[in-house]
Amino acid sequence: MQDSKHVRAITFCVLSIIAMLIGILVVCFTSPKPPEKTCSLILKPLIQRSNQTDSHPHSIVVALFNDDNLLDIAVANAGSDNINILLAYGDGTFASQFSYSTGSDSNPHSLIAGDFNNDHRMDIAVANVGTHNIGVFLGLGNGVFTGQTTFSTGPSRPWAITVGDFNNDNKLDIAIANYGTNNIGVILGYGNGNFSSPTTFSTGYDSLPLSIAVGDFDNDNKLDIAVVNNVTNNVGIFLGHGNGSFEDQMIFTTGIKSQPYSIALADLNNDTHLDIIVVNFNIHNIGIFLGHGDGSFEKQTSYSTGNNSYPISVAISDFNNDNKLDIVVASSQTKNIGLFFGYGNGAFATQVNYLMLTSFNLHSIVVNNFNNDNVLDIVIASYDTNDVNVFLGSFNSTFSDQVQYSTGDYSQPSSVVIDDFNNDDKLDIAVANTNGSNLGIFIGYGDGKFSTQMTYPTGSNSNPRSITVGDFNGDGQLDIAIVNERDRNIGVFLQYRNGTFMPQETYLDTSYYVPFSIISCDFDNDDRLDIAVAYRYINEITVLFGHGDGNFSHGMIFTMYSQYQPFSITVGDFNNDDRFDIAVANELYWYNNNVGVFLNYGNRTFSDQISNPTEFGSYPRAVTVGDFNNDGKLDIAVANFQKPTIGIFIGNGDGNFSSPVIYAIAGEASPISLTACDFNNDSKLDIVVANSGLSNVAVFLGKSNGTFSSPQYYSTGNNSRPYSVATGDLNNDNRLDIVVANSGSNNIGIFLGLEVITFTRKATYSTGLSMHPEYVAVYDLNNDTQLDIVVANSNQDN
Numbered sequence: 201m202q203d204s205k206h207v208r209a210i211t212f213c214v215l216s217i218i219a220m221l222i223g224i225l226v227v228c229f230t231s232p233k234p235p236e237k238t239c240s241l242i243l244k245p246l247i248q249r250s251n252q253t254d255s256h257p258h259s260i261v262v263a264l265f266n267d268d269n270l271l272d273i274a275v276a277n278a279g280s281d282n283i284n285i286l287l288a289y290g291d292g293t294f295a296s297q298f299s300y301s302t303g304s305d306s307n308p309h310s311l312i313a314g315d316f317n318n319d320h321r322m323d324i325a326v327a328n329v330g331t332h333n334i335g336v337f338l339g340l341g342n343g344v345f346t347g348q349t350t351f352s353t354g355p356s357r358p359w360a361i362t363v364g365d366f367n368n369d370n371k372l373d374i375a376i377a378n379y380g381t382n383n384i385g386v387i388l389g390y391g392n393g394n395f396s397s398p399t400t401f402s403t404g405y406d407s408l409p410l411s412i413a414v415g416d417f418d419n420d421n422k423l424d425i426a427v428v429n430n431v432t433n434n435v436g437i438f439l440g441h442g443n444g445s446f447e448d449q450m451i452f453t454t455g456i457k458s459q460p461y462s463i464a465l466a467d468l469n470n471d472t473h474l475d476i477i478v479v480n481f482n483i484h485n486i487g488i489f490l491g492h493g494d495g496s497f498e499k500q501t502s503y504s505t506g507n508n509s510y511p512i513s514v515a516i517s518d519f520n521n522d523n524k525l526d527i528v529v530a531s532s533q534t535k536n537i538g539l540f541f542g543y544g545n546g547a548f549a550t551q552v553n554y555l556m557l558t559s560f561n562l563h564s565i566v567v568n569n570f571n572n573d574n575v576l577d578i579v580i581a582s583y584d585t586n587d588v589n590v591f592l593g594s595f596n597s598t599f600s601d602q603v604q605y606s607t608g609d610y611s612q613p614s615s616v617v618i619d620d621f622n623n624d625d626k627l628d629i630a631v632a633n634t635n636g637s638n639l640g641i642f643i644g645y646g647d648g649k650f651s652t653q654m655t656y657p658t659g660s661n662s663n664p665r666s667i668t669v670g671d672f673n674g675d676g677q678l679d680i681a682i683v684n685e686r687d688r689n690i691g692v693f694l695q696y697r698n699g700t701f702m703p704q705e706t707y708l709d710t711s712y713y714v715p716f717s718i719i720s721c722d723f724d725n726d727d728r729l730d731i732a733v734a735y736r737y738i739n740e741i742t743v744l745f746g747h748g749d750g751n752f753s754h755g756m757i758f759t760m761y762s763q764y765q766p767f768s769i770t771v772g773d774f775n776n777d778d779r780f781d782i783a784v785a786n787e788l789y790w791y792n793n794n795v796g797v798f799l800n801y802g803n804r805t806f807s808d809q810i811s812n813p814t815e816f817g818s819y820p821r822a823v824t825v826g827d828f829n830n831d832g833k834l835d836i837a838v839a840n841f842q843k844p845t846i847g848i849f850i851g852n853g854d855g856n857f858s859s860p861v862i863y864a865i866a867g868e869a870s871p872i873s874l875t876a877c878d879f880n881n882d883s884k885l886d887i888v889v890a891n892s893g894l895s896n897v898a899v900f901l902g903k904s905n906g907t908f909s910s911p912q913y914y915s916t917g918n919n920s921r922p923y924s925v926a927t928g929d930l931n932n933d934n935r936l937d938i939v940v941a942n943s944g945s946n947n948i949g950i951f952l953g954l955e956v957i958t959f960t961r962k963a964t965y966s967t968g969l970s971m972h973p974e975y976v977a978v979y980d981l982n983n984d985t986q987l988d989i990v991v992a993n994s995n996q997d998n
Contacts, residue, residue, distance in 0.1 A: 255280040257581035257588055260566045263313035263322045266343035271568050273579060275588055276308040276326055283311060283326055284588075287343045292571035292592045300345055306331040314363040314372045317393035327358035327376055334358065334374060338393050351395050356381045364414040364423045367444035377409035377427050384409060384427055388444050401446050407432040411463045415474045418495035428460035428478055435460065435476060439495050452476075452497050458483045466516045466525050469546030479511035479529055486514065486529055490546045503548055509534040515567040518542075519576050519593070520955060530562040530580065537565070537578065537591075599899075599914050599938060599951035605650055606947050611636035613941035615667045616948060618928035620644075621678050622699025627928045631941055631948055632664040632682055639664065639682060639691075643699055648931035648952045656701055662687040670720035670729040673750035681731055683715035690715060690733060694750050707752055713738055717769040721780045722746075724804050734766035734784050741766060741784060745804060758798055758806050766796070768873075772825035772834045775799055775855035782806065785820035785838055793818045795838055799855045812836070812857050818843050826876035826885040829906030839871035839889055846874065846889060850906050863900060863908055868893045873924045877936050878902075879953060890922040890940055897925060897940060897951070914938075920945040929953075 256279030265272040270288035277284060282301050286294035302308045307330030316323045321341040326348075328335055333352050337345040357380030366373045371391035376398070378385055382405060385398035403409045407429035417424045422442035427449075429436055434453050438446040454460045459482035468475040473493035478500075479486050485504050489497040505511045509531035519526045524544035529551070530537055538551040564581040571577065575593040582589060607613045612635035621628045626646035631653075633640050638657050642650040658664045662684035672679045677695040682704075684691055690708050693701040708715070717734040724730065728748035734741050744752040766784040774781045779800040786794050793814045798806040814820045818840035828835045833853035838860070839846055844867075847860030865871055870893030879886045884902040889911075891898055895918060898911035916922045921944030930937040935953035942949050 255282075255284075255586045257284075257586065258308070258563055259310045260564050260579055260581050260588065261311050261313050261324070262566050262568050262579070265313075265322050265339060267321075267341055271570055272343065273566075273588065274311055274313065274324055275581060276302075276311040278307050278309055278329075279586070281306045281308065281330075283308060283324065283337070285343060285345070286588065288570060290570075290572055292577060292590055294590070298344070300337055300348065302326055302328050302335050302348055303331050303350070306333075306335070308335070309358075310360045312361050312363050312374075316372055316389055316391075316395075318371070318391050323393070325361055325363065325374055327361040329357050329359060329379070332356055332358070332380075334361065334376065334387065334395070336393060336395070349393065351387060351397075353378065353385055353387075353398055354381070356383075356385065356398075356400075358385070359410055360412045362412050362414050366423050366440055366442075368422070368442050373444070375412055375414060375425055377403075377412040379408055379410065382407045382409065384412065384425060384438065386425075386444060386446070399444065401438055401449065403427055403429050403436050403449060404432050404451070407434075407436070409436070410461055413463045413465045413476075415465045417474055417491055417493075419473070419493050424495065426463060426465065426476055428454070428463045430459050430461060430481075433458045433460065435463070435478060435489065435497075437495060437497075450495070452489055452500070454478055454480050454487050454500060455483055455502070458487075460487070461512050462514050464514045464516050464527075468516075468525055468542060470544055475546065477514055477516060477527060479505070479514045481510050481512060484509045484511065484531075486511065486527060486540065488546065488548070501547075503540055503551065505529055505531050505538055505551055506534055506536075506553075509536070509538075511538075512563060513565040515565050517567045517576050521574075528565060528567060528578065530565040532562050535562060537562075537580070598912070598954050600954060602914070602916060602940075602949040602951055603648075604917070604942070604945070604947040604949050605642055605653065607631055607633050607640050607653055607941075608636050608638075608655070609946060611638075611640075611946045612943045613640070613923065613946070613948060614665055614943055615924045616926045616939050616941040617667050617669050618926045618930075618939060619669045619678055621695065623677070626932075627930050628699065629926075629939055629948060630667055630669065630680055632658075632667045634663050634665055634685070634943070637662045637664065639667070639680060639693060639701070639704075641699070641701070642948065644930060646932055648937065648950065650950075654700070656693060656704065658682060658684050658691050658704055659687050659706075662689075662691075664691070665715070666717045668718045668720045668731070672720075672729055672746055672748075672752075674728070674748045679750070681718055681720060683718045683733060685714060685716060688713055688715060690718070690731065690744065690752075692750065692752075705750070707744060708733070708742065708754075713740070713742075716767065717784075719769050719771055719782075721771045723780055723800055725779070725802065732769055732771065732782055734769040736765050736767070739765060741769065741782060741798070743804070743806075756804060758809075767820065768822045770823050770825055772836075774834050774851055774853075774857075776833070776853050777802075781855065783823050783825065783836055785823040786811075787819045787821065787841070793820055793840075795820065795823055795836055795849060795857075797855060797857075807855075810855060812849055812860075814838055814840055814847050814860060815843055815845065815862060818845065818847070820847075821871070822873045824874050824876050824887075828876070828885050828902060828908075830884070830904050835906065837874060837876060837887055839874045841870055841872055844869040844871050844891070844893070846871065846887060846900065848906060848908070861906070863911070865889065865891060865898055865911060866894075866913070869896075869898070870894070871898070873922070875925055875927055877927045879927075879936050880955065881935070888925055888927060888938055890916075890925040892921045892923055892943070895920045895922065895942075895944070897922060897938060914951055916940055916942055916949050917945055920947075920949070922949070 255277040258278040259276040273286040306328035311326040333350040335348040356378035358376040359379035360377040374387040383400040425438040434451040436449040458480035461481040473491040476489040485502040487500040510533040527540040540548040611633035615632040629642040638655040663686035665685040691704040728746040768785040782798040796809040819842035821841040822839040836849040849857035869891035873890040884904040900908040920942035922940040923943040924941040938951040
């Protein structure tokens with residue numbers, strides 16, 4: 201009977217191999233190939249069949265395993281009885297994993313990295329719940345490890361593990377939380393990779409300790425231990441004597457039926473004393489215990505992680521680079537990652553959900569910078585989907601809801617600028633109120649709020665259209681120049697030194713010219729500000745050269761071709777000769793639409809216009825400049841009113857530009873104003889556009905190569921018809937804010953910049969599924985000189 205079983209087994213194996221060979225031969229012979237090429241096979245075992253069908257990653261640790269200064273990952277797989285090593289490439293991706301067995305039915309639950317044999321190479325220790333031992337893998341310094349050496353912990357079921365030098369001998373020791381025997385175990389290291397038998401300290405009857413951490417809680421330079429006791433609902437503190445022994449446990453309650461699950465340590469309120477953070481699984485919150493520095497702690501302060509969230513893992517770091525520690529939590533039931541931003545005083549903002557991972561069973565979370573971009577990333581172990589996921593962090597900008605300040609009934613503001621007019625280091629706002637025929641000033645308080653408007657008349661029915669700022673009389677105070685469309689003149693307001701202004705002085709009064717856009721700059725390098733004006737209908741720009749005392753010479757006129765009508769004007773050094781050149785947005789009907797460039801000769805003359813066509817029928821209404829691709833050469837951006845789009849002209853550095861790259865704006869937006877700045881502090885210029893047709897602003901985030909992301913939209917209010925946009929840091933938080941002139945609703949709108957963190961999944965690394973790959977064959981199946989792979993998966997019959 202026994203022989204019959206053997207015969208059947210051998211027959212089955214032979215037939216299986218023959219069937220697999222036939223399948224591979226069919227693939228080989230039905231693939232196109234040279235007639236002389238024969239089909240050869242290489243067969244070798246890929247993986248041994250295991251009784252454990254799923255890996256169930258339970259814990260993650262991050263360390264330098266191969267001395268390339270790139271952070272690597274190690275994972276404890278409770279289901280497949282092994283650990284996996286993922287070696288980093290430095291871009292957020294990792295090499296194929298190496299696996300090391302922790303022993304049959306070992307059920308590894310937690311792991312930690314440390315140098316246990318003093319060879320300056322990272323080793324790994326793992327808590328094997330199923331086999332009641334600690335497994336140590338000594339690192340060779342190249343990402344490879346020795347086989348496991350085990351150290352018995354008795355019938356303890358070690359659930360969590362950490363390291364520290366508990367007896368001050370400069371050799372790493374191990375501490376474990378023993379789920380089965382309700383105690384912690386301290387295992388002293390000999391410095392050669394070997395360890396003593398554990399000494400245990402009780403955590404209380406039926407306490408079920410699940411997580412453990414090490415720190416100096418009483419500032420005596422001796423390491424102490426903290427543990428969360430899941431069933432007795434408390435945190436246990438063991439103060440160390442510095443010789444490997446500890447005081448009896450002190451407990452701090454986490455709340456009735458709280459079931460704390462995970463613990464982390466940090467100084468959350470900058471008092472140099474360690475504090476404790478726990479996740480309370482059953483009451484759906486995190487608990488904060490602020491340390492007194494003597495081994496005692498304040499009562500727990502809790503922050504909700506959401507109804508029925510069941511938080512399971514916690515980590516601490518500074519996510520938003522404000523030098524205040526934040527908390528990140530993985531919640532198992534709501535399957536999300538939540539961030540609590542810290543205020544630096546031990547208090548935290550309410551949770552912000554950053555990742556909703558509906559297909560995951562979150563079990564462990566670690567935080568570090570895996571792609572060297574100075575932004576923290578997240579690695580998550582997903583227990584049920586048997587994989588480790590890397591999410592790369594990035595900073596993005598968003599904006600608060602708009603706050604409005606009235607510019608007066610029927611005022612129709614059409615131009616806005618931002619600057620510090622009263623020298624208090626707080627930005628103020630100036631606005632040209634077209635229908636109100638006045639200049640409006642809003643004094644800033646430095647917190648994003650402003651005074652009510654002060655107004656200065658520009659003349660009855662003068663219709664001021666555009667505004668610019670500069671020190672025109674050399675007194676160190678900012679003055680204002682404005683174009684009055686209906687009065688057809690230039691108005692200059694000199695400042696009284698306190699943020700108030702003298703009555704308007706006018707220049708270039710004419711019954712024929714229609715000034716429409718204005719900019720100030722020193723065009724002739726005499727250290728005196730000049731003014732350039734674009735005139736509609738007569739197709740000219742005029743430069744008024746400043747005397748430095750608030751007066752200006754009669755303008756020099758530069759004529760365009762007759763079919764152009766300039767709508768907007770700006771300046772920049774487009775040919776890198778240290779002279780400011782002029783760019784204008786020209787529109788006329790459907791055909792003659794372009795950006796015109798006038799190169800400055802430095803002697804109060806300019807070149808003829810160099811025309812850069814925009815889209816056919818685009819009607820360009822606004823122009824701005826910036827180095828959008830970080831090549832040291834100025835580029836131009838234009839808002840195309842009719843299309844609606846923005847166009848990016850990349851500069852060659854010699855006054856010439858490439859054809860525009862077009863970015864669409866949704867709907868009948870009618871973009872009419874734009875400016876360039878860096879909203880998300882990534883050293884890449886972004887663009888904000890005022891869309892008068894849809895009453896919103898659109899923000900395009902730059903990618904540093906001259907390209908932009910799809911726009912984000914922010915409403916300016918129904919029928920507000922924003923006509924002008926400007927940017928500045930209005931509340932001194934190092935983030936740029938937006939101001940718009942809402943001509944339809946007769947106000948200015950302020951959007952305060954907010955910095956947000958986003959996480960994008962970079963890669964997923966399987967830790968083992970139910971496929972049971974048994975054998976592999978390697979061959980060039982499609983004659984591309986690249987070896988292909990065929991795998992026989994015994995459990996999936998494929």
